[in-house]
Each structure stands twice: as C-alpha cells, then as structure tokens.
Amino acid sequence: MLDLSTPQAKLGFVIFAGLIGFFLFFPVYWLLISSVKPNAELYLTRPTLFPESFTLDHFRRALFEGGLLLQLGNTLFVSLCSAVLNATLACYAGYSFAKYRYFGRKPIMLLMLSAQMFPFGLLLITLYPSFTTWGLLDTRGGLIISYVVFALPVATYMIYSYFSQIPNELIEAARADGAGDLRIFHTIVLPISIAPVVTVVLYSFMWSWNDLLYSLTLIVSEDKRTVGPGLLLTYLNDSKADWGGAMAGSLLASLPVIVGFILLQRFFIQGVTAGAVK
C-alpha cells in the first residue's frame, strides 16, 4: 500500500517505525532488565542500557518476602472462577439473543450491552454497602460476581456475533431428530464454538486478573488480597523504594496473562476484531 521505492519514503518509514516500536517495546525491555540488575547497577543516575551484572535476588525477595505467592494464588482462583462463570452466562445469553425471537429481546440486549457505560467507580459506591449487607464484602465470591458481570457485555456480544452465523438449518435438523433445546445447545452448538468460547474465557480472565479498583476496595483482609492491590500496597508506600522488587513482582504478575495470551493469540485477535472488516 505504501510506496517505499524512493529513499526518502524508506527513511521516513524506518524513522516512524523506529519511534513507535521504541515507545511500545522499550518499556517492556526496561522492565525485564530492571528486574535482574543488582541494586548497585539499578540505582544509577545514568542507568546502563544493557545490564552488566545479573541477579535473581529481586525475584527471591518479591516472591518470598512479601505476600506475592499467596496473592498470585488468590488472583488465579478468582480469575479462573469468574472466567468460567462469565463464559457460561455469556454463552447462554448470547445463544438466546442469536437464535430465539421473543418480545423485548432487543431492548434487553441493549440494556445488557449498555452495562459498559456505567462507570464501575460509580457502581462501587452503592455496591459496597450492599455487599456489606449481603455478606459479600471481603469475600472472593463478591469479587467474582463483580468481575463476571463487568466482562459480560463484551463477552455476550462476542459470542452472539458468532452464534448468529451458525445456520438455523443445523439446529432445525437436530430438532427434527427429536433433540431438545438444551441438548441441541450442548451437543451441537457448543462443540463447534470452541474458539469463540475460549476467547471469551481468556478475555474475562484478563479482565479479572488486571483489575485494581474492585479488588482494592472490596477485599480488606491480607490473606485474600489479589496481585493488583498487593503490588500497589507492597511497593507504593514503601519507604525503602524497592524498585527492583517492584519490577520483579510486576513481571511475575504479568506472566500468566502473557502466557495465556501468547498461547491463544490467534483466536483472540480474531475474536476481538472479528468483523471489523465488512
């Protein structure tokens, strides 16, 4: 599309690519090397761009001297539960919107999709006392319920777009063979929808894993704390300013989402931007 046959065009292309690439990737590289530089090399007014010495001490401190290990476990539990629950609710709702016709379908769908525009910070104000009343404050259950709902609009729409493409003939043929609605969904529709379902699970998992606002506010006890607030409370008010530990902890906290993302990248990009091409 771009014509790079002239040297000026080529040069411009390389400069722009270099600048944006530097902006996107250099911070990641900086995170990596800052987590393995020993303190003597870390705290320099002119930091070294290539580490001259190497240590895993920051990782040891981050993992074993703070509560990071426990927090990683908590976050994994909360994120897995909410991802699976979210995908389940989104699949049922998306299938209902895509393959059934009933009075009020469109308004209900609009209402559910609109959940994205309510700022979560506002909902938190009144959710907090309600959760206290319902006994959900400072529980993993409360956090899981919030995450399930907040990822629901996007997840439902993703899966709805996919289900809409499944030909009705397939469903009607199964029905003619005497299969019930629930059975058709579970044995015919779901097995051919693995990719979008996996995308929704990962999307919802990432949502829960990366959240700060809700986990910071709804969880009070240290033993239930998740990584977001965990990192923040460990390193932010830290008078020692342990940046090495903060970088190592950050890296460990990002690892699960990065690995999940790399494994499922192909599905994911398709899912999120699917149909942006029309």
Next chain:
Amino acid sequence: MSDLSASPTAAPRRISPHAKRGGVKAGENRFGILLLIPALTAFGLVVLFPFLEALRLSFYEFTIQMMSPEFVGLDNFRRILTDPTIIGSFVTTLIFVSLTTFFSITIGLGWALILNHPFRGQAMLRGLSLLPWVMPAVVAAFLWGWIFNSRYGLLNSLALDFGLIEYPVAYLSTNAGAMAAVVITKTWLSVPLFMAFFIAGLQNLDREQIEAARVDGAGNFHVLKDHVLPHLRPVMMVTVVLGIVGNLQHFDTIWALTGGGPVRATTVLSIEVYRRAFEQWDIGMAATVGVVWVATILPPAYFYLRQLMMRAE
C-alpha cells in the same frame, strides 16, 4: 479494561437466506428467555440496582456522620456547579480523555499502517505489539513510574544525554509532568487495541483502486488521504468512541501512578468519585458527581450502542 470491546463493527453474517428472520419457531421461545435469566439476574444485581441506588442517593445528603440519608432535592447538583474543585476535575478529565484518545488512535493508526507493509517478521511483530495491552494496569503504572523516576529514571538519563535538560526533573511532582505521565501510560496500554482494529480494517482495502491512483501519479500522502483514511472511517469512528468511553472511566493506572496528584493535577472524575466515597465517605456527593459523570459518558456510549444494535439483527 473497560474500553476493550468486542467487534464493535461485527455484522453477524447471514449464511443462509432463511437466517434472515433468524431464530426458531415462536413456540420454543420461552426457552430463549430461560437462557437469559442467569445473566439478567447477575446484571440486575451488580449493575442496574447499584446504578438506580446511586441515582437515588444523588438527591440525598449522606455522609459518615449521618445515620441515614436525608433528602435534599437538587442541592448536591447545585453544589457541583459552584464547587471549583469539582469543576476542576471535569476540566482535568477533559484534558486527560482528549489527549489520551488522540495519541492512542494516532499512534495505533500509524503502527497499523507500518505493520500492514509486508516485511520479514511482520506477523510476529503484530503479535508482540499487543503485549502492553494484556499487562495489568498496576504493572504499567509501576513501569512508567520507574521510567519517570526523578533520581534513577530512564527518561531523565536520556533527556540529559540528548541535552534536552540540564538537571534531572521530578516529573511526577509537577502538574504538567504528572498529566503527561498518566497520558503516556494509558496511551501505551491502549495503542495495541486500536492498532488491532485498524489492521482488521485495512484487510479489505481496495488494492486495485490504489494501484490505479498510483498510475495517475498519486504519492504516499495522497493515497493515505484520499483512499486509506476514507476507507478506515467507520473503524475510526468506533475507535474514537471506544477510546472516549474507556478513558472517561479510567481509574487504575492513574490511581497507581499519581493517586490523582500532585495535589489535584490528575484528579479525573473516577478519582474524584472514589475519594469522595471511600476517603471522605461523603456518599451523597460522590453519587451526584458520579451521576453527572454518567451523563458525560452517555452521548458517546449512545452512539456506540446504536452502531452495535444496528448490526444486530
């Protein structure tokens, strides 16, 4: 991550002509409603009920000293109009949202155009480019906080090397520096998503039309201006709206990076509401500011939802 949204322009493609009316026969539709119940219940409990409750509380005075809320009519709204600190956070929000949306989209578009050009390692680079987007907000805040660090930060070191500054600067302690830092951090997190949208939008660009324009002597600039950008307009509209809605609500990286400071320099509405509710425990005012906040989100959100529903059958 509320700005992530699936396939805003996804049109469910119709595979068979019978799919036009969609769905199954009327008799079985009760089952469709049944399928909705779990999602609707959860939605009502966590979104609808808290929102209506917040709407109600915006007409009440309710602080930590009070046993129960007291009805004050429109008093809270009047206070917003006369309180310079709250008006200040609206202005701060406007600055943060416009800068972040503008930079994320411009850089996202630029990067998509670059990655659309075939070269070795292109596919891998596309995948890698999405990395910042999957990082937790706190991690992004830490990382950029470390880069902006006044004593040991990379930015100061580079700026000194290039002779841009003479002495190290404490960026996060100045109003403009702190705003720049939160804008840059959020932009860094958002570029990948917008890039993905633009790359998807570039897939079905009419290459023959561009070839023809080339033959007529059009340069890169004209091809971009007359062919590529008009083609990307629908995607552009969606990303702008998504960016605005997402940035209007953004809390996590700002809270972790500056906490809304120094003083109030980066106190956007999300921080304002959070502080009022969970530091000053002034629930009534927090709810009122929150309701006005929703009102600012409504116009772009309406536009976006209309797009989604128009494509829904």
